Amino acid sequence: DVGPFDRPFNFNPFNIFLTPFERFNIYGSGRYEINENVEIYSQAVFSKNRVATIIAPGGSFFNNYNINLNNPTIPVAIANRFCTGLGLNPDFVNVNAQVRRRSIEAGTRDSIYVSTLFNMVVGARGAITDNINYDVSGTYGESERIQTQTGFFRRSRLDDALYVLPDGTCISGNAGCEPINLFGLEGNLGSDAAIQYVGGLTQQVITSTKIATVNGTITGDLGFGLAETPIQFAVGGEYRTFTATRVSDDASKTPGAVVGAGGAAPDIFGSYDVYDAFGELSIPVFEGESFAESLTIDLGARYSDYSTAGTKFTWKA
Numbered sequence: 100d101v102g103p104f105d106r107p108f109n110f111n112p113f114n115i116f117l118t119p120f121e122r123f124n125i126y127g128s129g130r131y132e133i134n135e136n137v138e139i140y141s142q143a144v145f146s147k148n149r150v151a152t153i154i155a156p157g158g159s160f161f162n163n164y165n166i167n168l169n170n171p172t173i174p175v176a177i178a179n180r181f182c183t184g185l186g187l188n189p190d191f192v193n194v195n196a197q198v199r200r201r202s203i204e205a206g207t208r209d210s211i212y213v214s215t216l217f218n219m220v221v222g223a224r225g226a227i228t229d230n231i232n233y234d235v236s237g238t239y240g241e242s243e244r245i246q247t248q249t250g251f252f253r254r255s256r257l258d259d260a261l262y263v264l265p266d267g268t269c270i271s272g273n274a275g276c277e278p279i280n281l282f283g284l285e286g287n288l289g290s291d292a293a294i295q296y297v298g299g300l301t302q303q304v305i306t307s308t309k310i311a312t313v314n315g316t317i318t319g320d321l322g323f324g325l326a327e328t329p330i331q332f333a334v335g336g337e338y339r340t341f342t343a344t345r346v347s348d349d350a351s352k353t354p355g356a357v358v359g360a361g362g363a364a365p366d367i368f369g370s371y372d373v374y375d376a377f378g379e380l381s382i383p384v385f386e387g388e389s390f391a392e393s394l395t396i397d398l399g400a401r402y403s404d405y406s407t408a409g410t411k412f413t414w415k416a
Contacts, residue, residue, distance in 0.1 A: 108201050110155035122148040136225040140236075143219040150212040157208050157251055157298075157359030158201040159281055167192045167270070170263045172280040172289075198281045204288040205298045208250040208359065216242035218310075230329075231319030238312040248302040252358040253350060256297040260289070302351045304364045309342040326383040326393075333379045340372035377401040 128142035168178045169192050181187065181194050222236025260279035262270045269276035277293035288294060316335035324330040345367045350356040354363040379399040386393045400414040 108155070113153065113155035113207050115153045119151045120148065122146065136227075137223060138225055139221075139223050141219070141221045143217065145217045147213070147215045150214075152210045152212075153207045154210075155207060156201060156203040156205055158203075159198050159252070159257065159358060161197065161199065162254070162257075162358060163195055163197045164258060164261050165193060165195050166198075166261055167263070168194060169265050170261070170278075171265055171267055172263065172278050173282055177282060200281045200288075202252065202281075202288055202294075202298070204286060205252070205294050206250055208248070211247045212244060213247075214242065214244040216240065227317070228319070230322055231317060233315070233317050235315040236313075238310070240310045242308045244306045246304045246306075248351075248357075248360065250298060251302065251360045252298045253300055254356050254358050256300075257358060260293060260297050300350070302348055302357055302360070304345065304347045304351050306345045307343070310339070312337060312339045314338070324383055326386045328383040328386060330383070331381040333377075335377055337375040337377075338372065339375075340370065342370040344368050371405060371407045373406070374404045375401060 123146070125145040126143070128140070130138055130140040132138045166173065168181055168187075181196070185194065187194075218238065218240030220236055220238045222234060224232065224234040224236075226232050256276075257279065259269055259271050259273055259276050261281065263278040264270055267278055269278070275292070275296050277290055277296055279289045279293050279297055280287055283289070314335060314337035316333060318331075318333045320329040320331045322329055345364060347364045347366055351360075352363055352365045356363070377400065380397070382396040382398070384394040384396060385391070396416075398414075398416050400412070403411045403413075405411065
């Protein structure tokens, strides 16, 4: 037989099997032919989605706390065990100990992710000659994800609510602080006000990205070649810039500040841009011969200049 403190916690009744998900999309495109050589085109997309997750109640899993032994929430037997095991004298009132307790009275840990993005493209395309075409366009897009968490305990407030005088008042004297009872059996974690004090706050992390591009290409054929199909080519250039940020509240960015929430999410900022120039050739050598259907040589090269990694040259054959 196992005792009541030996059984593993069953989180399955709390965790949801299907994750709620809502999404709204809007897409539009248009084009206008100015003349036979110039066509203006555009497209835009907007999307917003919301995902809600629920996981089992959190708690104090592997955290150490400073606890005064005359704290009224500590059972006498536990206080005496500390004094006996550590050889403390009766005047000693403070120990540092690890307390593990699942705080089911505080409810589940909930996270909501709201993601919003839009992207738009505007360009012009048309013919330079009968067999050579151009395409010039620009793109701009942004995305943002807001993560909101509730039901997680704050470490600083746990420390506050565990350091309590015999009369049941917090030693710190901080407004709203009431004793939390990590030594209590199920249903006896503390008053609603105490639970709200340590776990009634919200965490938020906002992640954003931006992208902007400008590119142009000229494609077509040379009008002659080694086979019936003429030599085809493509040349062009492109500029791209990327930016990404993550902004967190003070608790989310501080390691250990939120109990039972995993690692911290410090603020970040990063960006880079790149210039590209590229060219490709497709050279049909022969077509429709008795010994083979076709033979084509494809060549390509790209030169890139990254603001972070410097210049890169790639090719294919």
